[in-house]
Amino acid sequence: MLLINGTIVTMDDEKNIYSPGALLIKEGKIADVGEEKTLKEMYPREPMRDLEGKIVMPGLINAHTHTPMVLFRGLADDLPLDTWLQDYIWPMENKMIDPDFIRRGGLLGILEMIASGTTAFNDMYFFQDVLAGAVKESGMRALLGQGLIDFPTPEAKTPQEGIAKLTALAEKWEEDDQVRISICAHAPYTCSSELLKKAYHLSEKHHLPFHIHVAETRKEADLIKEKKKEESIVEYLDRLGVLDSHVVAAHCVWISEKDMDIFHHRKVKIAHNPTSNLKLGSGTAPLHLMQKHGLTVSLGTDGAASNNSLDLFREIRLAALLSKGLQQDPELIPAYQALEMATINGARALGMDDITGSLEIGKFADFIVIDTSAPAMRPLYHPVSHLAYTAGRENVEEVYTSGKLLYRKGEYFTLDAEKILAEAETAAERIRKESRV
Ligand SMILES: [Zn+2]
Structure with a gap:
C-alpha cells in the first residue's frame, strides 16, 4: 500500500519531513518513504x-x-x-496483584495507549508473561520486565525466585519482535548491592x-549518600559496575552534572x-542539562496511579x-x-531503534x-509545532504496527474494547471493597 498526500514526519537522522509525502508499506515494513x-x-x-x-508520524514510545x-x-x-x-500502593498490590489483575489492567492500559498513539512501551511490573499475552493480542510492541526487589512481591517470595522467573521469561520470549524482556531492579534504595549486581549480570x-x-526523589x-559515604546514586551504581548502554534509568530527577558525565x-x-x-512532588529532572551532556533522553508516563x-x-x-519556564529560556527543548x-529516543531506550521509532526503509511500519481538520489544529504552518504543542490524543485518527491497523476513529481492530472495559470494572469493584473507597 502506498500512502500519499500526507505530511510525513519521519524522525530519521536527517530530520526529513515530506509534504506532500508518501510511505510505501510492504509485508509489515516500510519499503520506501519520500516525496x-x-x-x-x-x-x-x-x-x-x-x-x-x-x-503521518512514528508511533509514540512510552519508555x-x-x-x-x-x-x-x-x-x-x-x-x-x-x-x-x-x-497505599504496596499494601494494595499485595492484596490485589495476581495474573487476572495483570490481564485486566494490562488490556485496559493497552486500549488507552493505542488510542493515544502509542505503539510501544517499556513496562516494569509483575506476572509479565500475562502482560506479554495481552501485548501479542493487541499487536503492540513492548519491553517487559518484572521488578526485582529485596522484599517479597506478589509474584516472588525471594529475589532468587524473582530471578529464576525472569530468566525463564527471557528464554520464553527470545527472538520475538513484539515482546522483548528486560531485567528490572526496582531501585538502588530497595535492592541490595548484591541484588543489583546479580540483576545486571x-x-x-x-x-x-x-x-x-x-534518583526519583531527593530523600x-x-x-544513598548517607549510606554510601557521600557517593551519589549514580557514582554508587557505577562503582558496582552496573551501568552501560543497555541501562534504562527512569526519572533521574536528583542527579548532578558529574552524574550526567558518568551516564x-x-x-x-x-x-x-x-x-x-510533578504530581508526586518529587521535583523536575534537569532535562536541559541532560541534553547539554548529550544524553539520550526518552519519555515515559510512569504508572497511571501517579x-x-x-x-x-x-x-x-x-x-x-x-x-523553558524553569530556566527562563524559550530556546530550550525545541x-x-x-x-x-517520544519516538526515536524511546526506541533507543528500549533497544528497538533498529526496528521502530522512525519512518525509515526496513523498519516495521509502526506509525500513527x-x-x-479540527478547529484547534487550524491553521497549520509547521507540523512539528502542532505535534509538540497543539495536538492531543483526541487528534489520533489511526494507529498501525507492522503495517496492521490497530485503531481508527475510536474503533479497535485487534481487541474487544467493550469486554475489556467491563472486565476492568469488575476488577475495580474488588479494589473498591479492599480499599474502602
Ligand atoms: Zn516507575
Missing part, C-alpha cells in the same frame, strides 16, 4: 490511499510505565512518593536491557517522566514547557527535540495518522 511525486512515479501499480491534510496500574488510577492522590508507595548474560528507577538521593560515558539511556515527578494518564502527547508538551524523546 509523493517521486514515489508515485516509482510505484505506479501500488494501491494508493489519499491522506490529504493528515500528518517507562507500569501498565496494569491503570486499575489504581485516581485511588490515592496528592501524597509524597514514600507515603504513597508504603501506605543476568541482563549482560542474556543481552537484555536493564531497567531501573534512579532517596540523600539516603554519558556509560551511554545510559534516561526515561524522563515529567507529570509523575500520572494519572498514559497519554504521551501531554508528556511531550510538558517536557518542553517545563524546561518542539522537534521533544518529539524525538494525525487528523488536522
